[in-house]
Amino acid sequence: MEVNAYAAKEANGDLEKFTYELGEIGSEEVDIKVSYCGFCHSDLSMIKNEWGMTQYPIVPGHEIVGEVHWAAPR
Numbered sequence: 001m002e003v004n005a006y007a008a009k010e011a012n013g014d015l016e017k018f019t020y021e022l023g024e025i026g027s028e029e030v031d032i033k034v035s036y037c038g039f040c041h042s043d044l045s046m047i048k049n050e051w052g053m054t055q056y057p058i059v060p061g062h063e064i065v066g067e068v069h070w071a072a073p074r
């Protein structure tokens with residue numbers, strides 16, 4: 001499945017349109033079609049690599065609203 005997002009490709013980089021291929025969904029993961037996302041200080045810290053652990057490209061915006069399309073059966 002192809003995912004459309006916005007990503008920073010380097011520390012302090014601007015967010016640019018970014019497309020990537022979503023891998024297989026694992027047994028403890030869910031597939032969510034994101035409608036909206038928030039953007040908090042943690043996202044800014046990650047974009048700026050303030051904690052020294054950011055891997056680029058990074059797609060920020062971890063507080064989301066959307067529809068769960070698939071979840072592993074329990």
Ligand SMILES: [Zn+2]
Nearest residue numbers: 040041042063
């Ligand atoms: Zn947050």
